[in-house]
Amino acid sequence: WRHASGKFDAVFIYSPPITLGFVGWLMKRRGAGVLFNVQDIFPQNAIDIGILRNPILIAFFRAIERFSYRHADVVTAHSVSNSEKLRSAHPEIAEKVVVLHNWIDVERFLTRRGKDYRKEFGVEGKFVALFAGALGPSQGVHLLVSLAERVRDLGNLVFLVVGDGTEKEWAIGLARSRALKNILFHPLISQDDYPDLLAASDAGIVCLISSVRTPVVPGKILGYMVASLPVVAFVNAESDVHHMVAEANCGMSCVSDNLDEMERIIRALCDNPKASEEFGRNGKRYAVERFSRDRIVLEIEGMFERIRRGGCSALT
Numbered sequence: 001w002r003h004a005s006g007k008f009d010a011v012f013i014y015s016p017p018i019t020l021g022f023v024g025w026l027m028k029r030r031g032a033g034v035l036f037n038v039q040d041i042f043p044q045n046a047i048d049i050g051i052l053r054n055p056i057l058i059a060f061f062r063a064i065e066r067f068s069y070r071h072a073d074v075v076t077a078h079s080v081s082n083s084e085k086l087r088s089a090h091p092e093i094a095e096k097v098v099v100l101h102n103w104i105d106v107e108r109f110l111t112r113r114g115k116d117y118r119k120e121f122g123v124e125g126k127f128v129a130l131f132a133g134a135l136g137p138s139q140g141v142h143l144l145v146s147l148a149e150r151v152r153d154l155g156n157l158v159f160l161v162v163g164d165g166t167e168k169e170w171a172i173g174l175a176r177s178r179a180l181k182n183i184l185f186h187p188l189i190s191q192d193d194y195p196d197l198l199a200a201s202d203a204g205i206v207c208l209i210s211s212v213r214t215p216v217v218p219g220k221i222l223g224y225m226v227a228s229l230p231v232v233a234f235v236n237a238e239s240d241v242h243h244m245v246a247e248a249n250c251g252m253s254c255v256s257d258n259l260d261e262m263e264r265i266i267r268a269l270c271d272n273p274k275a276s277e278e279f280g281r282n283g284k285r286y287a288v289e290r291f292s293r294d295r296i297v298l299e300i301e302g303m304f305e306r307i308r309r310g311g312c313s314a315l316t
Helices: 018-029 046-047 054-068 080-089 091-096 104-109 117-121 141-150 168-177 194-198 221-226 239-249 260-270 272-289 293-310
Strands: 010-015 034-039 072-079 096-100 127-132 157-162 185-186 203-207 231-235 250-257
Touching: 010 018, 010 046, 010 293, 018 034, 018 046, 018 054, 018 141, 018 231, 034 096, 034 293, 054 091, 054 157, 054 293, 072 080, 072 293, 080 091, 091 096, 104 194, 117 194, 117 221, 127 260, 141 157, 141 168, 141 185, 141 203, 141 260, 168 185, 194 221, 203 221, 221 231, 221 239, 221 272, 231 239, 231 260, 239 250, 250 272
Parallel strands: 010 034, 034 072, 072 096, 127 157, 127 203, 157 185, 203 231, 231 250
Antiparallel strands: none
């Protein structure tokens, strides 16, 4: 509402929260082109993991979702499967759905401040498998605890979990109850220090519980790739991460309800450091070529220019 009286040429909406669709509607009434960028398909993702059950609330948020998409000029999804899911669920907006990959600021991820996190966290001489980010219901941090228990015989391996969220204390308690020394938990660090954390790691873990039904690609995967870390992906079967990891040849992935396969992947990476290094090089090359900020911003500018010239139909 603060900006409702302003004059804007374009508005780029990042969702969730889905309620920002009302901002797009207000701006469009004043002549702005509206690009609605869908990161998580809400409310479906909340329904999948069981945190949204009330049918009245579900109907309410679905109505907001339809409203937001209908009043946008373009609706973007960050992967092919996400775009297909949006078209299938909302055929009335199929012609305005396009793929817009997430970008990565390559220079920022390569700019280090010189912090020695291996020394600070006491993991010198270890193979560090990093999970960094939110620790909520969909991340399945309990799977990492179970995996750590299975591979506790690997004396050189440590799982480093850096982040905060609703599931963190429960996961810490679970690890303590199993007397695990090979999984460490630390608070979230600043974005400025994040490149140093990546530099102190040997592999980057992406984890999502298998009950997630949307093809989400967690944003942290791009940071791992730019930092030349092999990607270890334990995600739902629908996720586009499987395709991305295979196409880039930057690591290994499996469905996250298969602990036997998760264990095999971790042991294989620890046993073959040369392969891990090659995965890391491949991932960096793939991410820099396809997901650099400059490249994606040019795509966004092009979309707005086509909207200005002829609406969403100009995109097809």
